[in-house]
Amino acid sequence: MFNLMPRVHRAMVATPHYLASAVGSQILQQGGGAYDAAVAISAALGVVYPHMTGLGGDAFFLAYDAKTRRIEGYNGSGRAAAAATPAHFAALGADAIPYRGALAALTVPGMADAWWHAWRRGGKLAWAELLAPAIRYAEEGFPVSRNLRNWIVRDRDVLSADARMAAVYLPNGQVPREGERLVQSALAESLKLLQLEGRSAFYEGELMRELTRASERDGGLLREEDFRRHRGEWVAPISASYRGYDLYQMPPNSQGFAALLMMNMLEHTELAGIPRHSPAFYHLVTEVVKLAFAERDRYLTDPAFRQIPLEMLLSKPFAKRLFERISLQPPKAETFLSQAMGQDTAYAAVVDEEGNAVSFIQSLYFDFGAACMGGDTGIILQNRGSFFSLDPASPNVLEPRKRSFHTLMPGMVLKDGKPFLLVGTQGGEGQPQTTLSVLTGVLDYGLTIQEAIGLPRWVYGRTWGVSADTLKVEGRCGPEVAERLAAWGHRVEVLQDWDDATGQSQGILISPDGTISGAADPRGDGSAVGW
Structure with missing residues (x-):
């Protein structure tokens, strides 16, 4: 199932699509650094992985500067339109924000702004060079991957409902074959303007102007002033120690603190001493997840609108009190109803020859986002705003100009002040859980990054239209694990042996001797490239 894990000494790229990995490698070998490669990869993913990400979405960057030995984050998430209020939806007779369509696309896309500021911060190459590969794949086309085709099949009805989406992703009304060339001409022209x-x-x-004209025409809420006022921001990451390592995540509105809280509990x-493949392990981590998610859901929002007690949430005594609530002897599953949320995301990581490192993640929120394009731009708009509550x-x-609770959470682990591990994953509820799986695989069980990413996974949470949570476990966990967990009170759902419902994770590990190893998730279309 695994490719040979590359081990190198100079630089490494790991992404969820092999073409994006090739782009990152190309940029580094042209003399670019990690910031350049991250932007070029991000742009390329928006073309070759359009079901997961694109120019109409958001992006978060976590970056380590080798010269200053500083780590910082860029929050590239968009804010709600000024006209976006619960009263607007009440007037329409709606008790929830729709998941698809122009009304779901009510937050400003933050991706382009994030690219620009990441490049300005640490880029070496010209801006135009970074977008050139993405433009080429949009204009000349690229082979449809298995993952993309599978999602087009799943979303055929949704794509058919929007004429512009159907023209691109269902050419002549047909699902493209795996390997068939997919051209996105309008998107190429938009990228050229940005270039x-x-x-x-x-x-x-x-x-x-075209995006806002289309929004107004189609009944959406985004207007020119919403775009003009948008600004992403450089932020200080949040951190927690774990068995001699320093774990870093993005601060709210990212859910990153949930992963740190989980690791604090596990400490x-x-x-x-608990076998990784045992029922006891899956029970423990699931109960940790439930407790962390309860705190996340209680507090997480845009910190500009509501105070979030991060000092308490990240404190060791708080984690200890939560951990003591877990029933381990005898094992017993507690009840917790999670929020249903989108899971479609792309995570990638880069380390360059100077030791700079960028861990970054981007998303349209749902598969194909709001499933509508912004006029003639070829840009698929995100539906991140559909996750806002009207309660x-x-x-x-x-609330107007508010950032939503955000699932995106790129991670980085430092040892003695230097990057040791870059990690992240696709998935909404699954992001903290898969991050926990990879982190504990490396830090507790002594696995390589490839072995940790390849471990059997679980994901606890609720899917759309289901009123109860399930604990989903990959079939490789074994029937005895599923049976024991069910006996302990978990509502178990067995997935395929290698199921992308558990996310697509990438990672880069830098050993103390300087050896760099990288891995892309075998559940996706990615690769790790190094030299």
């Missing part, structure tokens, strides 16, 4: 004019093309220029047990008691209640 020529920079960030201003998207937030002040013709792209902005109160000798995890290495005034919710911390994530919809």
